Amino acid sequence: MKPVLFSAGFRTLFAKELMRFWKVSFQTVFAPIVNALLYLVVFAHVLEERVQVYEGVPYRVFLVPGLVMMATLQNAFANSSSSLIQSKMTGNIIFVLLPPLSHVEIFLAYVLAAVGRGLVVGGGVLAVTLFLAPIPFVHPAWIIAFALGGAAILGALGLLAGIWADKVDQLAAFQNFVILPFTFLSGVFYSIHSLAPVWQTISRANPFFFMIDGFRHGFFGVSDVDPWLSLGVVAGTFVVLAAVTLTMLRTGYKLRT
């Protein structure tokens, strides 16, 4: 048997998932980029003079990696979760369930397409901010590693949530009460060193914190924790989510009655 990544079934589903968001790129790519830039403009304008997180790094510059990562994560999640819930609601999920696709093929296709959307939006935000702030790129390899890892985690989480949710509002609840707080409290807008010790400890239980901290390390060469530790947390989180989601797909949880 051919490796999964070369199977026509996987490649078709992957390409279909990419096409699905690309065909409506105004709302799936352009809108989130504008959204992130609004955050940048508003927060930078309000806080520029008052906050300095790292020595010699203006707040506006500090903010960029966090916003890029947040856009990447949210859009990766949105891609797989919305695709799944829409297919379930309209019933066209059967087009994916009837063919001889394995659970691994389905998993990888949805997750990698989500990574694709995350990177396109994140990359778009970064590209525009280059005109607005002098962004350093100290360790590009870390940047790429954490962008991929973070997007993959959220892609898998979106798939999991999309399989689990029976209605769009359940998905919205998941987004509002899980994804959003975890992202906002992960240090997108601040360094956790500016927090009281108890909140620092709590932040360290949040995998999103490690994604953003490691990502930021790639830009500035400074971070709250060692990027290797962050990478370990990111990898571990992905493995756990992948195992859960693959099991759901293999057993047909909520998809095959």
Place this chain on the structure above:
Amino acid sequence: MTTTAAILVEGLTKRFGGLQALDGIDLEVHRGEFFGLLGPNGAGKTTLISVLAGLCRPDKGRARVMGHDVRTEYRNARRMLGVVPQEIVFDPFFSVRETLVIQSGYFGLRHNDAWIDEILEHLGLASKADANMRSLSGGMKRRVLVAQALVHRPPVIILDEPTAGVDVELRQSLWAFIRRLNQDGHTIVLTTHYLEEAEALCGRIAMMKGGRVIALDTTANLVGLMRDRVLVRITLAGGALPEAFAARRVSSEGSSHVLRLGDPCEVEPLLAQIRESGGRIAELSVMQPDLEEVFVQTMRGTLGSAEPT
């Protein structure tokens, strides 16, 4: 040596909460058959098809498509099977052709354009090939579902009420196309509520009710089953119904009686006895049972004692 069956189902059960949707189904569909699956709403037809397609996990029992277990050898089993679902579903993001190219790709077929064109042609979809799925009428969407089930040229094709909400013209052309596929060696399983359709197309028929197969035979035999129980309408112009046949009376209206006979040969003694008792026959008609009648009566579980329809 016997060739493997197109579909083999053994001891299949499936419960949804308190509802026994499948209650021990055993069924074998031979290769090349045109097979009918009939039964009232909720009989379990779609559930049975879902098990074959891997959309539904049975509680007990096994199912094979062309010899491949639908669970343990799902890849091979699904390659062998094309399913036209009962509900109209579609992906609004794509055009008709894109839908079919994508569906081909899921089955590992990357250069399927010639066959896709042929299907589009036969289903009268050629002019709609580049139309978005959303813009199609219900009947057109259903044709695309048929096309999607055929992209990988499956040896076994299951159609779950494919003609619901479809106009006469498509019904004709669809059946011509499906017949041709059957003649080319494809096994066809069809569920329908149009009984004349099943009678005209299917070689064998299984009737389901309450999650069980309650009748399974050739279409000819099932019709014959009724033929052995001939209904005779007789109008007398004098005299009375012979005593010997009073018990056979199903209904009476003045001097017109409907009798159920166990055998067509009984018509002879009936007429003889009427003449002997001085009666005269004004009108006599023998009613031929059709499949609908077999169907309805089998469903009632009262074959042989039902009211005439």
